[in-house]
Amino acid sequence: MSVINVTRSSMPDFAEYCEEIRELWDSHWLTNMGVKHKTLEAALQKRLQCEYLTLFTNGHLALENLIEAFGLHGEIITTPFTFASTTHAIVRCGCTPVFCDIDPVSFTLDPKKLEALITDKTVAILPVHVYGNLCDVDAIDAIAKRHDLPVLYDAAHAFGVERDGVSAACFGDAAMFSFHATKVFNTIEGGAVCCRDAQTLQRLCDLKNFGIHGPESTPYVGGNAKMNEFCAAMGLCNLRHLDEELEKRRKVSERYDEQLAGVPGLQINRIPDGVRSNYAYYPVVFDGYRYTRDEVYALLAEHDVIARKYFYPLTNAFECYRGQPGFDPKDTPIAAHVADRVLTLPLYADLPLETVDQICKIILS
Numbered sequence: 001m002s003v004i005n006v007t008r009s010s011m012p013d014f015a016e017y018c019e020e021i022r023e024l025w026d027s028h029w030l031t032n033m034g035v036k037h038k039t040l041e042a043a044l045q046k047r048l049q050c051e052y053l054t055l056f057t058n059g060h061l062a063l064e065n066l067i068e069a070f071g072l073h074g075e076i077i078t079t080p081f082t083f084a085s086t087t088h089a090i091v092r093c094g095c096t097p098v099f100c101d102i103d104p105v106s107f108t109l110d111p112k113k114l115e116a117l118i119t120d121k122t123v124a125i126l127p128v129h130v131y132g133n134l135c136d137v138d139a140i141d142a143i144a145k146r147h148d149l150p151v152l153y154d155a156a157h158a159f160g161v162e163r164d165g166v167s168a169a170c171f172g173d174a175a176m177f178s179f180h181a182t183k184v185f186n187t188i189e190g191g192a193v194c195c196r197d198a199q200t201l202q203r204l205c206d207l208k209n210f211g212i213h214g215p216e217s218t219p220y221v222g223g224n225a226k227m228n229e230f231c232a233a234m235g236l237c238n239l240r241h242l243d244e245e246l247e248k249r250r251k252v253s254e255r256y257d258e259q260l261a262g263v264p265g266l267q268i269n270r271i272p273d274g275v276r277s278n279y280a281y282y283p284v285v286f287d288g289y290r291y292t293r294d295e296v297y298a299l300l301a302e303h304d305v306i307a308r309k310y311f312y313p314l315t316n317a318f319e320c321y322r323g324q325p326g327f328d329p330k331d332t333p334i335a336a337h338v339a340d341r342v343l344t345l346p347l348y349a350d351l352p353l354e355t356v357d358q359i360c361k362i363i364l365s
């Protein structure tokens with residue numbers, strides 16, 4: 001068996017991509033909201049059921065621009081059980097993250113712990129649909145409405161996820177998606193924000209292009225976070241094959257389920273009724289199993305299977321934040337417990353089912 005990595009980027013056929021970018025050699029229009037950018041935005045508006053959507057050069061800058069577009073200054077309640085980007089975006093925008101603990105089943109922000117963290121400094125709630133598991137959007141929405149706070153979702157993992165036919169893009173006041181190479185749908189590097197009104201959309205469009213609104217009007221101190229035509233073209237190609245890819249991911253995921261469900265000491269991810277999953281990750285929590293998470297990780301590595309301790313460490317344990325008030329994993333004990341025990345197993349569309357069997361055999365040995 002050659003080395004099996006935790007993920008492998010989806011790519012179209014070389015010829016299909018060449019065909020997609022051919023016209024760029026006629027137009028010489030390489031970036032700044034060209035034809036590929038416009039076509040991909042329209043396709044994604046449809047796919048994500050969101051009228052107000054704009055593309056970004058990556059998910060991280062999409063999130064920073066979103067926080068800026070909402071004009072937030074103060075405390076933002078969020079989860080430490082996420083990728084570095086979520087917390088860094090809040091801090092880099094001059095806001096203060098306030099960490100809420102997670103639900104032990106969905107691993108998303110626990111609304112039961114949310115209200116106690118709201119103060120007169122709170123300006124927003126920024127939960128994460130981690131692993132593509134939808135947050136308890138109804139409970140979060142009810143609390144946010146009571147306190148008149150916007151809810152911005154980090155939906156980086158949730159492309160294609162739906163609940164009762166409603167896309168993850170439709171929850172909250174806005175949602176950020178990542179189209180990084182390692183995500184379910186990729187544009188090499190890329191991202192998008194979905195929002196609810198034309199005014200917010202316009203602000204986002206201006207912010208990602210140096211704050212420029214028109215030839216003689218620059219209302220914002222913006223940076224540069226535009227998606228280029230080559231990335232948009234990659235997205236157009238990958239989008240054509242997405243349903244096929246999701247179907248293959250489902251088969252891989254179910255093959256794991258068949259062998260790992262019900263094994264004492266293993267907690268696998270559950271997809272609630274009515275939810276259409278995107279099978280983005282295959283997290284397993286090793287809690288009371290005969291091997292610890294770190295032992296399983298090492299055992300797999302010996303067999304050239306590279307799993308990932310995703311998410312470990314918690315972002316509130318990062319050394320860049322050490323000693324700062326409010327950054328303490330002890331404040332989020334369930335997140336800390338899961339982070340010490342979770343491993344995401346290899347999962348991508350073309351992972352052979354026999355490889356899944358071999359991985360399970362190693363874990364169950």
Ligand SMILES: *Cc1c(COP(=O)(O)O)cnc(C)c1O
Pocket residue numbers: 058059060061082083085086128154156157178179180189190191
């Ligand atoms: C990938 C990711 C991001 C950042 O997206 P990029 O496109 O890589 O910049 C943000 N949040 C989460 C949870 C992610 O997994």
